[in-house]
Amino acid sequence: MTHGIDTLQVHAGARPDPATGARQVPIYQTTAYVFRDADHAAALFNLQEVGYIYSRLTNPTVSALQERVATLEGGAGAVCCSSGHAAQIMALFPLMGPGLNIVASTRAYGGTITQFSQTIKRFGWSCTFVDFDDLAAVEAAIDDNTRAVFCETIANPGGYVTDLDAIAAISDRAGIPLIVDNTAATPYLCRPIDHGATLVVHSMTKYLTGNGTVTGGCVVDSGKFDWSASDKFPSLSAPEPAYHGLKFHETFGNLAFTFHSIAIGLRDLGMTLNPQAAHYTLMGIETLSLRMQKHVENAGRIAAWLENHPAVEQVTYPGLPSSPYNDRVSRICPNGAGGLFTVTLKSGYEGCMKFVDSLEIFSHVANLGDTRSLVIHSASTTHRQLSKEQQVAAGAAPNVVRISIGIEDPEDLIADLDQALTASM
Structure with missing residues (x-):
């Protein structure tokens, strides 16, 4: 059955x-x-x-x-x-083995980028990072020593949705x-x-x-x-x-x-x-579906509100019609676009610092996916070890804040975000 x-x-x-x-x-x-x-x-x-x-x-x-x-x-x-x-x-x-490599997406968690670009070198392994929207570049990056292709379904921190079917086809042709x-x-x-x-x-x-x-x-x-x-x-x-x-x-x-x-x-x-x-x-896991439904419902509502806030330059939530990856959601993530996205603030790096420090319900932590709503400034924390170029490629530029929407009352979360954004302007 x-x-x-x-x-x-x-x-x-x-x-x-x-x-x-x-x-x-x-x-x-x-x-x-x-x-x-x-x-x-x-x-x-x-x-x-x-x-x-x-x-x-x-x-x-x-x-x-x-x-x-x-x-x-x-x-x-x-x-x-x-x-x-x-x-x-x-x-x-x-x-893997000494002299072998992997091909990975540039849109990945900062710790993953550090692990793949630095730490695995100690094993004699290496990694080539590629923009996975450029399918020709992904295919070209694979050579005789490539043993795996790596990506995230919904990339942390920006909520980018990977076209898994297209990437899988490339991996299949390469036999990896x-x-x-x-x-x-x-x-x-x-x-x-x-x-x-x-x-x-x-x-x-x-x-x-x-x-x-x-x-x-x-x-x-x-x-x-x-x-x-x-x-x-x-x-x-x-x-x-x-x-x-x-x-x-x-x-x-x-x-x-x-x-x-x-x-x-x-x-x-x-x-x-x-x-x-x-x-x-x-x-x-017993409550996974219940929680994810609430994460998705809250995230969609809050992202749409943030997109119209005067302090906000951009919201990357793939569930928004304005997202370039919105068309992938129904095909790759049919139950919703998740609860993770980033917000670009017009007030820049300093504004991000004030925003994070002004939040009250949101917890400022190096984690995501909690029942609680969480926030972090990736460029100064989780992606701090990366170069400016790597930060931008990963969706963690200095004027960007990562938000993980929890399962609280959405009106309470919006009120908290509103007062913190006002303080950041």
Whole structure:
């Protein structure tokens, strides 16, 4: 039977606890698990049997969350980890090697741009950033050493909507996976796998958890990529020395990436999600559709009001008819354009500072996707490490403020924005 998202967000991955009958997924706060006998232990360590060994690798609470997110995204499997940044490294780890590169969108979270332009160099990897509206440039940037294409469904901070179908077609022709960060959209607004994505990553810290309590990341595997079609992905197609020559794709089929990420990625990188964090996220996902509907409703109303304010030069919300990406919303995000956008103030950098400091209901924090409305000046914080050119390309120029609309009363939010904008002029 096929179930809708409102049912799946509550039930997927969650079954009554066999020991106690507990209906909510228990927090399995344990480090290790007792083996039935010596043969059972050996089979688990040799990947001949699926089960629990050690909570750096697998944990029943985390497993329930992995199943839920994979189900919502329409994937074959998923692996959860300690943060969204960890998820990005986990997604790349089986694909990359020294001298190899990825092609990524210029419209991305500032921390992602720093991670891809600076940190991954320490692994011998590199990244070419391209304007993903220029499809010819994306295709031209891919070379024989490219192993992935990376973008965000709804880009942070500007609310830019990526044409996933067009980018997926380019990735397919090149025979490389498309990795899509679906944090700002969530599977309620968009399922990137339906548009051709190979892997989907999330900062579960944001909308999936929704309450600003924990950090977490997830990588969802579509199960649709043929890792053995070429010799580009030996970690998945060639014999693995650590498991006596086992070939992950040959052995695990459409779950090859997921098993590799647990058996090698979590084993050696150790980016483990703790069970308490998994529990908070499971509870958050139960109300995902309800929250996202309210985020979208509030954001549309407030963005339209902001667009007509005398202190505002531009609003980037893709749900507005004035947005150049408005036509993509119905195709890529049919349930709405999300709750994230930026506002350009006529009063410039100093005006942005006054605006942020004058808000009362909005919280000035380095986060998004909370039930609370949030604000930050990206150029001086999340995108501070970038050059002026990179800031502008990412939609985080010095005269721009990022706004994450929560689920409060929209009239209260408008009143707060109005008094802060007046103070900024």
